[in-house]
Amino acid sequence: MIAPGRRADVGGVSVPVDHLIGGAWVGSHESFETRSPLAWDDGPLAEVARGDDETARAAVAAAQRGFEEWGAFTVGERAAVLHRLADLIEEHTDEIATVETLDMAFLQESMRQRLVGRGALNFRTYADLIVAHEERAWHAKNMDNVVQHMPAGPAVVITPWNAPFMLATWKLAPALAAGNSVIHKPAEWSPLTAALLAELTLDAGFPPGAYNLVQGIGEEVGAALVADPGVRRITFTGSPATARHIGQAAAENIVPFTAELGGKGPLVVFADGDLGAAAHRAAWQFDDSGQVCLAGTRLLVEESVRDEFLTRFHEHADALVLGDSRDPETQIAPMVHPDHRAAVHGFVERARAAGDTIVRGGRPLEGSLHYEPTLIEPTSNDSEVVQQEIFGPVLTFQTFADEDEAIELANSTAYGLSAIVFTGSRERAERVGRAIRAGLVWVNTFLVRDLTAPFGGCGISGIGREGGDHALEFHSDLKTLMIADDTCN
Numbered sequence: 001m002i003a004p005g006r007r008a009d010v011g012g013v014s015v016p017v018d019h020l021i022g023g024a025w026v027g028s029h030e031s032f033e034t035r036s037p038l039a040w041d042d043g044p045l046a047e048v049a050r051g052d053d054e055t056a057r058a059a060v061a062a063a064q065r066g067f068e069e070w071g072a073f074t075v076g077e078r079a080a081v082l083h084r085l086a087d088l089i090e091e092h093t094d095e096i097a098t099v100e101t102l103d104m105a106f107l108q109e110s111m112r113q114r115l116v117g118r119g120a121l122n123f124r125t126y127a128d129l130i131v132a133h134e135e136r137a138w139h140a141k142n143m144d145n146v147v148q149h150m151p152a153g154p155a156v157v158i159t160p161w162n163a164p165f166m167l168a169t170w171k172l173a174p175a176l177a178a179g180n181s182v183i184h185k186p187a188e189w190s191p192l193t194a195a196l197l198a199e200l201t202l203d204a205g206f207p208p209g210a211y212n213l214v215q216g217i218g219e220e221v222g223a224a225l226v227a228d229p230g231v232r233r234i235t236f237t238g239s240p241a242t243a244r245h246i247g248q249a250a251a252e253n254i255v256p257f258t259a260e261l262g263g264k265g266p267l268v269v270f271a272d273g274d275l276g277a278a279a280h281r282a283a284w285q286f287d288d289s290g291q292v293c294l295a296g297t298r299l300l301v302e303e304s305v306r307d308e309f310l311t312r313f314h315e316h317a318d319a320l321v322l323g324d325s326r327d328p329e330t331q332i333a334p335m336v337h338p339d340h341r342a343a344v345h346g347f348v349e350r351a352r353a354a355g356d357t358i359v360r361g362g363r364p365l366e367g368s369l370h371y372e373p374t375l376i377e378p379t380s381n382d383s384e385v386v387q388q389e390i391f392g393p394v395l396t397f398q399t400f401a402d403e404d405e406a407i408e409l410a411n412s413t414a415y416g417l418s419a420i421v422f423t424g425s426r427e428r429a430e431r432v433g434r435a436i437r438a439g440l441v442w443v444n445t446f447l448v449r450d451l452t453a454p455f456g457g458c459g460i461s462g463i464g465r466e467g468g469d470h471a472l473e474f475h476s477d478l479k480t481l482m483i484a485d486d487t488c489n
């Protein structure tokens with residue numbers, strides 16, 4: 001067993017690399033390395049604890065004990081702890097931004113200006129929601145009826161490597177607000193900001209075991225956690241392939257689970273829309289090197305404005321600045337991992353071989369983990385690059401003749417996470433927006449969301465909805481309490 005207490009120096013920030021179980025740092029038998037996409041060949045950024053079955057059992061047992069105390073906190077007490085955690089996150093913005101940038105190449109300025117604050121806001125939003133949450137009570141059938149939200153128990157929270165800090169807070173906040181203890185298992189390609197967050201929880205006022213962090217490989221400790229019968233909720237963000245495994249484990253133990261999965265969103269441009277805004281937004285789908293589940297990766301453009309749209313799109317794409325994520329001038333960061341970039345390039349090579357037209361880009365860059373912002377005009381809507389999530393800076397371009405064809409193309413993949421529509425007609429906005437099968441449709445805007453609105457996908461993009469009360473419902477067991485009239489003093 002490697003003794004606990006190890007830390008890594010990550011860009012001058014000291015990061016714990018152990019598990020946090022029952023309020024204490026716990027070592028492991030083995031470790032795994034995480035590297036920086038900004039300096040891949042420089043060797044490991046950190047050696048992180050590699051959890052196993054024993055770790056999973058210890059974490060679930062600690063979470064069961066932690067749940068006894070945390071679940072008994074009043075909603076006001078829980079809210080105070082969550083606000084305190086949000087304060088701590090804000091106080092440590094620079095450290096979190098530095099570590100996220102080195103660990104997975106997220107743009108440092110974006111982290112500083114937007115995503116760390118959004119992480120804090122996730123905790124504040126749920127702190128406020130849980131306090132405002134009112135029990136439904138009514139009188140019927142000669143009884144008082146009350147619906148009670150009971151905390152469900154230990155929740156396993158499994159998160160992906162893209163936007164790791166923000167996505168973790170998004171899933172952890174409702175679980176904790178509902179009164180569940182949590183075991184967070186971050187992705188092995190970007191485990192470090194989860195460790196900073198776990199460390200902050202030690203000063204926020206959680207009882208021991210309410211908040212646990214387990215590091216390691218998905219197929220190892222991740223699989224052991226979701227299979228543990230002591231777990232009462234599983235909430236997962238990642239790929240459909242992993243969701244199938246987790247779903248089987250959840251079914252075995254009859255445990256509710258939510259899955260936020262991949263996307264293949266259309267970005268639909270009607271001739272009556274603002275073409276300048278649409279072309280600008282389309283080029284910005286290369287943001288984060290396309291490693292964004294919500295990205296509108298299928299550009300669907302009305303035939304009559306094809307040339308004008310493409311001219312403007314290329315102007316914007318040409319102006320994008322690829323560079324080091326620490327440089328504030330950089331707009332497009334390197335990709336997370338050489339293996340992932342190779343997988344993205346594989347899609348492009350197969351498209352090329354199949355006769356699809358590579359309109360721009362299509363190659364990895366030398367000297368960094370960037371991939372050229374790429375646009376492909378497919379030979380058919382059945383092309384792999386149209387139908388499969390690529391999760392890199394690769395967009396497809398197709399045209400449509402009329403609204404019916406636009407809707408048909410928009411709905412023509414197995415995914416259904418999100419869509420973006422540009423139109424100048426309010427009637428069309430309603431009509432097309434309602435006809436698209438997706439959990440989220442943005443018209444003439446993108447990414448902005450009121451945190452109380454539902455979030456999730458249709459088809460293979462997911463199961464269940466997060467956001468607002470939807471996540472609180474998921475993390476609670478609902479009880480109807482019925483007391484007969486005139487039977488009690």
Ligand code: NAD
Nearest residue numbers: 159160161186187218219222223238239242260261262293
């Ligand atoms: P992934 O499915 O490979 O891994 C996600 C997490 O699951 C990681 O923590 C991993 O360790 C863990 N895991 C892997 N196998 C496991 C198993 N058998 N049991 C338990 N846990 C296991 O996904 P990824 O490559 O990290 O993330 C990219 C995917 O996530 C893309 O498909 C992307 O679209 C999706 N995503 C979706 C959303 C959303 O909100 N819908 C947000 C971000 C990313």
